[in-house]
Amino acid sequence: MAWPGIISHIKRKVCRHTSVRYTLLCVPLLWMLFICWAMYYTQSIETFQSKRDLRDTFTHQKQMLVPPDIESTSQVALTNVIFAKKQNIKHGMVSTLKEPILEHFETGDHQKQISYHINSSKHVAVINRTISLQTEHPKDTGVFENQQRVPAPQYGKAVKVDRDSLPPEELKKFNDGWDNFKFNEFVSKLISTQRQTPDYRPDECKFPYDISFLPKASIIICFYNEAWSVLLRTIHSVLAMTQSELLEEIILVDDYSDIVMMHEPLEYYVAQVDKLRLLRMTKRSGLVRARLAGIRAAKAPVLVFLDSHVECEKDWLPPLLQVIVKHPNYAVTPEIDVIDFKDFSIHSAANNIGIFTFEGFTFDWTSVLPRIKKMIKSPADPFLSPTMAGGLFAIRKDYFLSIGTYDNGLELWGAENIELSLKLWMCGGGILIHPCSKVAHVFRDDSPYFVGKNTEVLFKNTARVVQVWADEYRELYFRGKPYNEAKYGSVLEQQKLREKLQCHSFSWYLDNIYPE
Numbered sequence: 338m339a340w341p342g343i344i345s346h347i348k349r350k351v352c353r354h355t356s357v358r359y360t361l362l363c364v365p366l367l368w369m370l371f372i373c374w375a376m377y378y379t380q381s382i383e384t385f386q387s388k389r390d391l392r393d394t395f396t397h398q399k400q401m402l403v404p405p406d407i408e409s410t411s412q413v414a415l416t417n418v419i420f421a422k423k424q425n426i427k428h429g430m431v432s433t434l435k436e437p438i439l440e441h442f443e444t445g446d447h448q449k450q451i452s453y454h455i456n457s458s459k460h461v462a463v464i465n466r467t468i469s470l471q472t473e474h475p476k477d478t479g480v481f482e483n484q485q486r487v488p489a490p491q492y493g494k495a496v497k498v499d500r501d502s503l504p505p506e507e508l509k510k511f512n513d514g515w516d517n518f519k520f521n522e523f524v525s526k527l528i529s530t531q532r533q534t535p536d537y538r539p540d541e542c543k544f545p546y547d548i549s550f551l552p553k554a555s556i557i558i559c560f561y562n563e564a565w566s567v568l569l570r571t572i573h574s575v576l577a578m579t580q581s582e583l584l585e586e587i588i589l590v591d592d593y594s595d596i597v598m599m600h601e602p603l604e605y606y607v608a609q610v611d612k613l614r615l616l617r618m619t620k621r622s623g624l625v626r627a628r629l630a631g632i633r634a635a636k637a638p639v640l641v642f643l644d645s646h647v648e649c650e651k652d653w654l655p656p657l658l659q660v661i662v663k664h665p666n667y668a669v670t671p672e673i674d675v676i677d678f679k680d681f682s683i684h685s686a687a688n689n690i691g692i693f694t695f696e697g698f699t700f701d702w703t704s705v706l707p708r709i710k711k712m713i714k715s716p717a718d719p720f721l722s723p724t725m726a727g728g729l730f731a732i733r734k735d736y737f738l739s740i741g742t743y744d745n746g747l748e749l750w751g752a753e754n755i756e757l758s759l760k761l762w763m764c765g766g767g768i769l770i771h772p773c774s775k776v777a778h779v780f781r782d783d784s785p786y787f788v789g790k791n792t793e794v795l796f797k798n799t800a801r802v803v804q805v806w807a808d809e810y811r812e813l814y815f816r817g818k819p820y821n822e823a824k825y826g827s828v829l830e831q832q833k834l835r836e837k838l839q840c841h842s843f844s845w846y847l848d849n850i851y852p853e
Contacts, residue, residue, distance in 0.1 A: 493535045493648075493676075493683025493777070496524045514564070519783045520646075520678035522564045528681055530569040531577065534650045534777065537674060537685035539716035542773035546655040551662065553585040554654065554731065555635035559627040560645035561592040562599065567646045567779065569606075572613070578649040583658065585637035588614045590630055593621045623749035629742060635734060644728040646779040648676065648683065656773040657731040660719055666766040668757070669719065670730040671774035678781040687772060691724035692851065693755055695813055698799050700724055700754055706853055719769040723762070723851035727754025729776055730768075740764055741834045744801060746826045750784075752798035759806040762850045764840040797825050805831045808843040 498521075503511055507523075514522030536543070556575055560568060575587055589607070591599060607615045616630055632640060639661055641654070653671055660669040675684045689702045690709065705713075705720060713720050740760055747753050761768055800821075803814045805828050811820075820828075 493532075495677065495680035495682035496527055497680060498524055498527075517562075518564045518567075519781045520564075520567075520779055521680065522566070524679075524681050525564060525566045525570075528566070528570070530566060531573045532570070532648075534574065534578075534648050535683055535685075536651050537687070537775055538651070538773055541715055541717035542652075542656070546652060546659075548580055548583055548655055548658075551583055551655060551658040552639050553583055553637040554639040554641045554658065555585050555631075555637040555734075556587045556641045556643060557590065557628060557631035557635065558587065558643050558645050559590040559592060559624055559631065560594070560599075561621075562594045562596050563645040565598040565602070568603075571643065571645055571647050572610070574647070574649040575643070576610075578651055579654050583654055584612060586612045586614055586635070588616060588631045588634055590627045591615065591617045592623065592627045593618050621749075623747070625743045625745065625747045625753050629745070632734065632737070632742060638734055639731055640734050640737060641731045642729065643776070644778060646676070647729065648777045650674070650775040650777065653774045653776055656719075656771040660769055660771060661731055661733055664767070664769065665733050666736055667769055668725065668730045668732040668761055668766065669769045669771055669774075670722070670725050671776040672770060672772050673726060673729060674775055674777040676777045676779040678779050681779075683777045685775075690720070690722040690770060691726055691754075691758070691768075692853075693724050693758075695810075698752070698755060698803055698807070698814055700726060702726075708853075717773050719771040721850075722768045722770050724758035725754055725768050725770075727757065728778065736766070740766070740838060741831075744805070744828075744831050746801055746828070746831075747798045749794050751795035752802050755799070756802040756806065759802070759843075759846065760835075760840070762841075763806065763843070763846050764835070764838040800825045801828050801831070804828050805835060806843060810843055810847075 498511070500508070500511060511521075511523040514520075514525075556579075558571065572587065572589075575584075589603075591603075594600075604615065607613050614634070616634055618627055618630065622630075628642065639658060641657065643649075657669050657671065660667060672687055672689075675686050676682070677684065688705045690705055692701050692703050693699060694701055709721050743753055744756055747756070758768060760766075799814070803811045804820045804825070807814065822828075
């Protein structure tokens with residue numbers, strides 16, 4: 338029998354002996370097999386697409402010098418979304434942290450980038466859903482005039498907002514910004530994170546710098562619960578106003594922040610910016626210990642410390658590095674202009690030096706003293722300063738390490754600038770302020786970081802500094818009472834360091850550096 342005949346015979350037999358019931362049961366089975374095959378095929382396509390997206394993400398990151406800004410459309414301030422591991426930690430004084438444990442996140446950290454970007458679209462969607470993020474470009478930011486959105490003013494001009502005319506939802510954001518940051522965070526969000534800054538330098542400073550002989554610098558920025566727009570403006574100003582040949586890295590040190598924007602959004606941001614690194618303290622440790630962590634991680638021969646609420650102005654770094662090359666045992670600070678904490682306008686604050694008061698051994702500003710003015714031959718000349726504010730300065734890393742950096746017993750914030758100022762002058766170094774380097778800083782009336790502990794912590798830190806460095810003048814501070822080691826901690830290690838460095842007496846400092 339031919340093959341066509343055989344096939345016909347089989348078909349007739351099957352149709353004759355197969356009931357309708359069995360035929361109906363086979364139909365769902367065939368559909369199930371088809372669905373399983375379709376799911377397997379779709380998963381294979383998604384796996385391929387995910388790998389391609391990951392490759393495209395890294396390619397895109399390498400092409401981006403500055404990423405898009407990420408801005409919250411809702412309340413960016415404290416949102417009560419706190420990581421679970423922090424819920425039982427009190428943000429007060431902590432025990433000595435000589436070797437802080439750190440978490441690292443930086444550009445080029447491929448293992449962590451993979452974990453954050455292998456499903457990048459899903460990751461961004463989660464962030465957007467959690468805190469309502471949106472991409473913000475400079476042209477999108479601005480203020481409203483006659484119900485029309487217009488660009489916010491550039492070059493440090495004021496942004497005015499009529500609080501009384503704000504609708505309830507916007508008024509709440511306005512008030513929350515003040516409560517959480519003690520400056521007008523609402524106005525800050527209206528200003529581009531890449532705004533142009535004014536040039537307040539003397540005319541004698543406005544010339545091209547030869548940077549071929551200057552060393553590279555590591556910029557260290559420590560922060561705790563900083564406003565997102567202000568932190569980004571700080572970072573962008575460093576990137577925009579610093580010659581890339583001089584910038585080794587920007588090291589962000591997070592002192593255990595607990596607001597949302599300082600976590601996943603910041604890590605996502607850091608992963609996209611060249612030369613940007615993020616270190617996280619694993620407990621609230623204070624400015625000194627956060628800076629020590631940054632120092633340990635820094636790769637460049639020169640360290641430059643900046644606060645997290647500043648804006649660098651044109652050619653701010655070369656003058657500082659020139660001084661470091663000429664005076665390797667000196668710390669040098671920029672002239673610090675003022676960012677108004679109410680409207681974020683930038684104002685020049687030239688010809689000021691740092692001093693301190695004897696009653697509280699606290700830092701203060703004053704105009705350049707007549708004795709120092711006589712030493713200045715040109716408006717572009719750096720000049721001496723008895724103390725420095727401490728938030729913004731450059732110093733050689735090897736020299737800073739050789740003089741013991743900071744007293745590790747200082748808690749949170751306060752008096753570390755007085756300690757370093759005295760140590761520099763009394764132990765063979767010095768402090769200069771360079772008028773050709775200008776950095777604007779947000780000065781505010783109150784600190785939002787440790788309300789209630791401010792006086793206690795500052796008094797303890799100052800007591801330690803006075804006990805080590807003020808010699809017989811410590812009586813002016815303690816007023817006849819002995820140093821309370823149980824309360825302020827032992828300073829024996831710092832006293833031994835002073836002896837090892839063969840430092841001058843405090844009387845020498847008063848006679849030669851601050852006789853006024």
